Amino acid sequence: MTPLSRRHILELPTFALMGEAPAPAARAFAVAEPDRWVKTVCRYCGTGCGVYVGVKGNTVTAVKGDERNHNAGFVCIKGAMLPQILTSPSRLTHPLIRRGGKLVRASWEEAMALVAARFQETIERHGPEAVAFYGSGQALTEETWVANKLMKAGIRSNNIDGNPRLCMASAAGGYISSFGKDEPMGCYEDIDHADVYFLVGSNAAEAHPILYQRMLRRKERAPDTKLIVVDPRRTRTMQYADLTLLPKPGMDLSIVNAMAHVIFKEGLADLEFLRQHVTYGAGAEANKTIEDYRTFLEAYTPQRAAADSGCRVEDIVQAARWFGERGRATMSMWTMGVNQRIQGVWLNNILNNLHLITGKIGLPGSTPFSLTGQPNACGGVRDGGALSHLLPYGRLVANEQHRRQMEELWGVSAGTINPKPGPSAVELFQAVESGTIKAVYVMTTNPGHSLPNASRYRKAMASEDCFLVVAEAYHPTRTSELADVVLPAALWVEKEGVYGCTERRYQLLEKAIQPPGEARPDFDILCDLARRLGHGKLIPYKTPAEAWEDILKASKGTAYDFSGMTRERLRAAHGLLWPLPEGNHPGTKRRYVRGDDPLVGASHAQRVRFYGRSDNKAVVWLRDQKPPAEVTDADYPMSLTTGRVLEHWHTATMTGSVPALRPLNLEAVAELHPADLKRLNLKDGDRIRLVSRRGKLTLVARETENAREGSVFVHMHDPERLVNVLTIDALDPGSKEPEFKIAAVRIEKE
Numbered sequence: 116m117t118p119l120s121r122r123h124i125l126e127l128p129t130f131a132l133m134g135e136a137p138a139p140a141a142r143a144f145a146v147a148e149p150d151r152w153v154k155t156v157c158r159y160c161g162t163g164c165g166v167y168v169g170v171k172g173n174t175v176t177a178v179k180g181d182e183r184n185h186n187a188g189f190v191c192i193k194g195a196m197l198p199q200i201l202t203s204p205s206r207l208t209h210p211l212i213r214r215g216g217k218l219v220r221a222s223w224e225e226a227m228a229l230v231a232a233r234f235q236e237t238i239e240r241h242g243p244e245a246v247a248f249y250g251s252g253q254a255l256t257e258e259t260w261v262a263n264k265l266m267k268a269g270i271r272s273n274n275i276d277g278n279p280r281l282c283m284a285s286a287a288g289g290y291i292s293s294f295g296k297d298e299p300m301g302c303y304e305d306i307d308h309a310d311v312y313f314l315v316g317s318n319a320a321e322a323h324p325i326l327y328q329r330m331l332r333r334k335e336r337a338p339d340t341k342l343i344v345v346d347p348r349r350t351r352t353m354q355y356a357d358l359t360l361l362p363k364p365g366m367d368l369s370i371v372n373a374m375a376h377v378i379f380k381e382g383l384a385d386l387e388f389l390r391q392h393v394t395y396g397a398g399a400e401a402n403k404t405i406e407d408y409r410t411f412l413e414a415y416t417p418q419r420a421a422a423d424s425g426c427r428v429e430d431i432v433q434a435a436r437w438f439g440e441r442g443r444a445t446m447s448m449w450t451m452g453v454n455q456r457i458q459g460v461w462l463n464n465i466l467n468n469l470h471l472i473t474g475k476i477g478l479p480g481s482t483p484f485s486l487t488g489q490p491n492a493c494g495g496v497r498d499g500g501a502l503s504h505l506l507p508y509g510r511l512v513a514n515e516q517h518r519r520q521m522e523e524l525w526g527v528s529a530g531t532i533n534p535k536p537g538p539s540a541v542e543l544f545q546a547v548e549s550g551t552i553k554a555v556y557v558m559t560t561n562p563g564h565s566l567p568n569a570s571r572y573r574k575a576m577a578s579e580d581c582f583l584v585v586a587e588a589y590h591p592t593r594t595s596e597l598a599d600v601v602l603p604a605a606l607w608v609e610k611e612g613v614y615g616c617t618e619r620r621y622q623l624l625e626k627a628i629q630p631p632g633e634a635r636p637d638f639d640i641l642c643d644l645a646r647r648l649g650h651g652k653l654i655p656y657k658t659p660a661e662a663w664e665d666i667l668k669a670s671k672g673t674a675y676d677f678s679g680m681t682r683e684r685l686r687a688a689h690g691l692l693w694p695l696p697e698g699n700h701p702g703t704k705r706r707y708v709r710g711d712d713p714l715v716g717a718s719h720a721q722r723v724r725f726y727g728r729s730d731n732k733a734v735v736w737l738r739d740q741k742p743p744a745e746v747t748d749a750d751y752p753m754s755l756t757t758g759r760v761l762e763h764w765h766t767a768t769m770t771g772s773v774p775a776l777r778p779l780n781l782e783a784v785a786e787l788h789p790a791d792l793k794r795l796n797l798k799d800g801d802r803i804r805l806v807s808r809r810g811k812l813t814l815v816a817r818e819t820e821n822a823r824e825g826s827v828f829v830h831m832h833d834p835e836r837l838v839n840v841l842t843i844d845a846l847d848p849g850s851k852e853p854e855f856k857i858a859a860v861r862i863e864k865e
C-alpha cells in the first residue's frame with residue numbers, strides 16, 4: 116500500500132487532529148478502490164467503533180465508518196489509518212527462537228515443540244503454579260476463553276492475568292462493590308440525552324474522540340448542556356468545558372465527597388430513591404445508615420475539599436449544583452485518571468454514590484459510565500473472567516458454587532479448579548522476579564513497555580530463569596526483544612472473533628484477508644499448545660465459532676446472559692448489547708431497568724432492580740480521601756503523571772508503525788508549566804533528566820500552560836523513551852491496579 120503523506124492526513128477532516136471542534140471526524144479513507152467491503156470493528160480503543168474494510172485481493176485498501184453502528188459512520192484519526200497497521204515492515208511473519216543470545220528464525224514445529232516441552236517440564240518439576248499466562252484486552256473473546264480454560268481447567272493454575280488489570284480493574288472493582296456485578300448499566304445513547312457531563316480523569320477528546328464528538332454534538336443541539344471536567348492537567352477535553360477543576364494529583368476524592376455534601380445540604384438528594392434502592396456499606400463495613408453517611412460527609416465541606424485539592428470552593432459547589440439539579444440528566448464518565456490509582460476502586464465507588472444519592476441512574480442521560488481503554492477488555496477479560504481471581508460471567512475463583520458450575524460447563528471433575536486466586540498482573544511478574552513463576556506465555560500485549568516500574572520487571576522477564584514466550588503480530592516490541600520464543604500472530608481482520616466494548620456491546624470481527632507469511636491466529640496457536648500439553652479433549656475446537664457456542668452456554672442464566680447472541684445474529688447486527696437471553700430479545704440499552712432489561716421483568720414494582728446483589732440494592736460507600744502512595748518531598752519535589760495522545764495508542768506497536776502517524780507526537784516529551792521551567796532555570800527544548808526512586812529518563816522539556824505547576828506530564832506511548840521506568844508499582848488494595856498516574860520525580864538538566 117502506498118504510504119500516506121502528511122498532506123493526506125491534513126486533508127482528513129478529523130476535528131481532534133486539526134485542534135478544531137466540533138467539525139466532523141473522518142467517515143472514510145481509501146488508497147485504492149476495493150473489490151469488496153467486510154464489516155468489522157476498529158482494532159484500537161474501547162469505544163468499539165464499527166467499520167468496514169475495503170479489500171482488494173488479499174490487501175485491505177480502505178476503511179470507512181459503519182453508519183449503522185453507534186459511531187454513525189465516524190472514525191477518529193487512528194481508525195482512519197487502520198489499513199496500514201496490517202502492512203507494517205515490522206510485522207512478524209515467522210517464529211523466532213533465542214539461540215546463542217539471539218532471536219533467530221525457526222519453524223512452527225520447532226517453536227511449538229520447544230514451548231510445549233518447556234511448559235510441560237516446568238509443570239512436572241515445579242507444579243502448575245510455576246507457569247503463567249499474561250493476556251490482553253485486545254485478544255478476541257474466543258482466544259481468551261481458550262487460554263482461561265486451558266490454564267484453570269487444564270493446567271489447573273490460576274496464574275492467568277492480563278493488561279486489563281493495568282487499566283480497568285478499578286472500574287470493575289467499583290461496579291462490583293457498588294452494584295454486585297461488573298460493567299456499566301448505561302449506554303452511548305445516554306450521551307444524546309444528558310444535560311450535564313461530569314468527566315473525571317478522562318481526556319476523552321484524545322482518548323475517546325468519537326464519544327467526545329458525540330458530547331459536542333449534543334451541546335451544539337442543546338447549548339445549555341453543561342460539561343464539567345476534573346483533571347489535574349489542562350487537556351483538550353477542557354476546550355469546550357463550562358467548568359474545569361484542576362485538583363492536585365490524587366486529591367479528587369475530597370471533591371466528589373464534597374459534592375455529595377452539597378447535594379444533601381441543598382436538598383438535591385433523592386431520599387425516596389435512597390430508601391428503596393440503597394444500602395450503606397457492605398461486608399466488613401455493613402450495617403451503616405444514611406445518618407452515618409451524612410455524618411461522614413459533614414467533614415467534607417467544600418472548604419475542606421478546596422484546601423485538599425487546590426480548587427475553588429465556588430467551583431466545587433457549582434459542580435454539585437449542576438450535577439444534582441432536579442429535572443436534568445447527568446452522565447459521569449471517567450477512565451484511567453480515576454482507575455490507575457491506589458484509591459481507584461474507592462473513587463469509582465463515590466462516583467457511583469453521586470448517581471445513587473440523586474437517583475440519576477437508569478434513566479436516559481443519567482448514568483455512571485466508565486470508559487474502557489481496550490477494544491475487548493470488557494468482553495473478553497472482565498466478562499470472560501480471565502483474571503486470576505475470576506471465572507467467566509460474574510463467577511469467582513474463591514466461590515465453591517461458581518467453581519462447580521464452571522467445572523461442569525468445562526467438563527472436568529469437581530475440585531479441578533484451584534480455589535486460591537492467582538497473582539494479579541504486577542504480582543505475577545514479581546513472582547517471575549522471585550523465581551516462583553518460571554515460564555510465562557504473553558499474548559497480544561507488551562508488558563515490557565506497559566508495566567509500572569518497568570526496569571524491574573523487564574529484568575525479571577529477561578532473566579535466564581524465566582522462559583518467556585511472546586505471541587505477537589510485530590517484532591521487535593519492548594517485550595518480544597526479551598523473549599525466548601516469539602510466535603507470529605495474525606492481526607485484526609486476518610482472523611475472526613468477538614469484541615465487547617465499553618457499553619456491553621458485542622460485535623463480530625469478520626475475517627477479511629489471510630495473515631502475512633506464516634502468521635497464525637492466536638486461537639489456533641493456543642489450541643495447538645493445548646493439544647501438545649495433553650489437553651486436546653478439553654480444548655477440542657476447530658474454529659472460534661465452536662468456542663462461541665460454549666461461551667453462550669457459560670453466560671446463560673447469569674447476570675451477563677447473552678445466550679441469544681448467536682453467530683448469525685452478531686453477523687447481521689451492527690453491535691448487540693447484553694443482557695440478551697435466548698430468543699428474539701433485541702438487547703438491553705439500560706441494565707437493571709424495568710421495561711428494558713429482561714432480567715428485571717416488565718412487571719417489577721420499581722423502575723430499577725439492582726439484581727447484581729442478592730438484596731437487589733446498590734451500595735453507597737463511605738470512602739475517605741487518602742494521600743497517594745508517593746508524595747513529593749525535598750528530594751523528589753515534582754509530581755509525574757502519564758497519559759495518552761490522540762494520534763497514538765497504548766505501546767504504539769500499531770500506530771507507531773503507521774508512516775503517517777509515526778511523526779505525530781510519538782516522541783515523548785516532558786510537559787512543564789512555564790513557572791516551573793523558570794524556577795529550574797530551564798527553557799523549552801532543553802534536554803532534561805527525570806529521576807524517580809525507580810529510574811531515570813532523558814527527555815526534551817516542552818513549555819506549556821496546560822501543565823499544572825509542580826507537575827510534569829509524559830505520554831506513555833514512546834517505546835524508545837519508556838516513562839514507565841519512572842512510575843510506581845504501588846497497587847490499589849481492592850483492584851490490584853497500579854498507581855501509574857502519580858509518582859514523585861525531580862528534574863535535572865542534562
Ligand code: SF4
Pocket residue numbers: 157158159160161162163164186189190191192193194195323324325326
Ligand atoms: S474512537 Fe477508538 S474505536 Fe473509534 S475509531 Fe478511534 S480508535 Fe477506533
